Amino acid sequence: MKKKLDKNLEKYFMPDLKKARKRIEKEIETVRYNLENKYENIGNGKTYSVLTYGCQGNEADSEIISGILESLGYEKGTTTDENDVVIINTCAVRENAENKIWGVLGRLKQAKRNNPDMIIGICGCMPQEENVVNTLLEKYHQIDIVFGTHNINNLPRIIYDTYMSKDKVIEVLSTEGKIVENMPKKRANKHRAWVNIMYGCDEFCTYCIVPYTRGKERSRDKDDVINEVKSLVSEGYVEVTLLGQNVNAYGKDLDNGYTFGDLLVDLDKTGIKRIRYTTSHPRDLDDKTIQAMATCKSVMPHIHLPVQSGNDEVLKRMNRKYTKDEYLVLIEKLKKAIPGIAITTDIIVAFPGETQEQFQDTLELVDEVKFDGAFTFIYSPREGTPASKYENLLTEEEKHARLNELVEHTNRFYKEGNERFVGKVVEVLVDEEAKEPGMVCGYSEHFKLVNFVGDKSLIGSLVKVRITEAKTWFVKGELVE
Ligand code: SAH
Ligand code: SF4
Ligand code: F3S
Numbered sequence: 001m002k003k004k005l006d007k008n009l010e011k012y013f014m015p016d017l018k019k020a021r022k023r024i025e026k027e028i029e030t031v032r033y034n035l036e037n038k039y040e041n042i043g044n045g046k047t048y049s050v051l052t053y054g055c056q057g058n059e060a061d062s063e064i065i066s067g068i069l070e071s072l073g074y075e076k077g078t079t080t081d082e083n084d085v086v087i088i089n090t091c092a093v094r095e096n097a098e099n100k101i102w103g104v105l106g107r108l109k110q111a112k113r114n115n116p117d118m119i120i121g122i123c124g125c126m127p128q129e130e131n132v133v134n135t136l137l138e139k140y141h142q143i144d145i146v147f148g149t150h151n152i153n154n155l156p157r158i159i160y161d162t163y164m165s166k167d168k169v170i171e172v173l174s175t176e177g178k179i180v181e182n183m184p185k186k187r188a189n190k191h192r193a194w195v196n197i198m199y200g201c202d203e204f205c206t207y208c209i210v211p212y213t214r215g216k217e218r219s220r221d222k223d224d225v226i227n228e229v230k231s232l233v234s235e236g237y238v239e240v241t242l243l244g245q246n247v248n249a250y251g252k253d254l255d256n257g258y259t260f261g262d263l264l265v266d267l268d269k270t271g272i273k274r275i276r277y278t279t280s281h282p283r284d285l286d287d288k289t290i291q292a293m294a295t296c297k298s299v300m301p302h303i304h305l306p307v308q309s310g311n312d313e314v315l316k317r318m319n320r321k322y323t324k325d326e327y328l329v330l331i332e333k334l335k336k337a338i339p340g341i342a343i344t345t346d347i348i349v350a351f352p353g354e355t356q357e358q359f360q361d362t363l364e365l366v367d368e369v370k371f372d373g374a375f376t377f378i379y380s381p382r383e384g385t386p387a388s389k390y391e392n393l394l395t396e397e398e399k400h401a402r403l404n405e406l407v408e409h410t411n412r413f414y415k416e417g418n419e420r421f422v423g424k425v426v427e428v429l430v431d432e433e434a435k436e437p438g439m440v441c442g443y444s445e446h447f448k449l450v451n452f453v454g455d456k457s458l459i460g461s462l463v464k465v466r467i468t469e470a471k472t473w474f475v476k477g478e479l480v481e
Contacts, residue, residue: 012171013171013173014133014172015127015128015129015132015133015172015174017384018384020213021211021212023216028176029179030179030181031179031181032181033180033182035071035072035156039072039159040072041072042159042160043073043085044073046075047074047075047076047083047085048069048074048075048084048086049079049081049083049085049086049087050062050065050069050086051086051087053088053090053091053097054124054125055093056194056241057214057245058089059188061124061149062089062188063185063187063188065152066185067184068152068156068184069085070184070186072156072159081108081111082115083118086111086118086119086120086121087120087121087123088105088108088120088122088123088124089124090123090126091126092126092129092132092213093208093380093382094380096380105120108120109142112142119162121145121147121159122136122143123145123147123148123149123152124148124149125149125209126213127146127172128149128174128212128213129212129213129383129384133146133170137170143168144169145159145168146172147169147170147171148171148172148174149213150173150175150215152180153180154171176199179199179218179221190460191236191238191461192237192238192240192429193237193239193240194240194243195228195232195243196243197225197243197244197247197260198220198244198245198247200215200216200218201214201217201245201246202216202246202249203245203281203321204319205318205319206317206390207318207381207387212384216253217246217249219254222251225263225267226267229270230270232272233271233272237272238273238461239275241275241276241277241278242267242276242277242278243277244277244279245279246279246281246284247277248260248281248285248286249281250263251263259289260288261286261289261292264277264292265292265295265296267296268298272298274298274445275298275299276302280306282320282326283322290337291337293337293338294338301340301342302342302343302445302446303341303344304345304346306346307327307345307346307347307365308346309348309351309354310324310361310363310366311324311354311357312324313358314354314358317352317387324365328368328369331369340446341446342372342446342448344372345369345373347366347375347376348377349379349399350378350379350398350402351387352393353390354394354402362406363405363406366410371413372417372447372448373410373447376406377403379399411472415471418470418475419470421444421446421467421475422467422468422470422475423467424467425464425467426445426448426467427463428450428452429460429462430442430454430458430460430463431443432459433456433459434451436451439454440455440458440459441474444475449473449474450467450475451475451476452465452477452479453478453479454479463480464480465477465480466478466480
């Protein structure tokens, strides 16, 4: 199949970040997915792969993409690059996330040379950016399909169109559409499942591209979420992770008074053994949620609560809408309500204009909270976001020195955080065989990675393990008979 580059952009649906920034008050419609008959067999006898980068939201989307492809007749290929359809699900959150993707596209150029009929698709957050799609058109002619985060449900038609027209299909929507329920899903794991509870983000932290790439906050109907979890329970799933960029805003757009804390209470009654969720925004974390965490047995005692910075001025310029003290008050509340709770976070260093003193405040906060884990990032300017226009960028040396110093502080507490479990019995959802032969591993209630001697037949079950040794990144234990 021969594809030529057409400079006539009219026929494409191109992304528009300005449009994506707008938040229009309109009711979000929920529709049920329905596959038209004519697409049903277009993948028969063909193979596919989906390469996933980015957050859990993307992992969940990739399960839908795989589910759709299998419903069209495609089978999962045994290699990543040599298939009839290869879809790359991308992340735009930092420059290095994007650079990875450009590398993958370079690699696929060769695969396409070997198999010119192969269809390469790119989706996820990167195609929501104009500059990315322009670069794809100019330099990456091997790409056949470009779609975004709002129209995964149209994938059958998009693939069909590219087969029929023997031309590229570029279809990126910049305003969010409907919530589409009942899309097929090929879940990657048999005992842990992702469950989206909402899409989009309205926080507009000044550094962040996500509100542009994922659109306005839209919550799924509570009954759709509850029914999904109930059917997961009947399929034998043990754990669900509720997903949203800011799960604590769940329900706010539905205006019916039902919020995230209510959802936790209702999901606790479904019979699912474990509930986790990510991500929480400190501004929206309310008492009802903390109460639900304290009282619902299935809600695990771990919270990922990104702080980003420990300095009020920086937090203000990031538009985080809380102060260091307010964050610390939340931490105290959480620790009081859920004794022993594990707290993890995200931190950005070298935000434009961050002074040495301001950075010091972040280190102090880290020393005070003693996080159980932290993802640490160097600020990366994202085109179209307010912070990308801020001045006083730090030098490369300063950025790396700050990151190293921060990591040195955060790592100090990991072992300490693990040591508090030595001698205690924890419950582990066994995930997979560990690197060490004869051992298996999985996560405890507090999201501690536990390695212990055990048979792989335990994978997928909940077992009691006594912790014997704490390392920095994991703990070791023994199966309790
Ligand atoms: N919605 C989540 C996380 C989204 S992105 C939340 O608000 O917590 C995950 C993390 O990436 C963020 O918490 C932030 O620490 C980091 N991040 C986002 N944009 C970034 C940027 N431009 N540069 C560096 N880190 C960034
Ligand atoms: Fe980005 Fe902030 Fe939304 Fe998280 S809350 S996705 S950091 S804008
Ligand atoms: Fe990346 Fe998009 Fe998730 S930018 S972090 S894949 S929402």
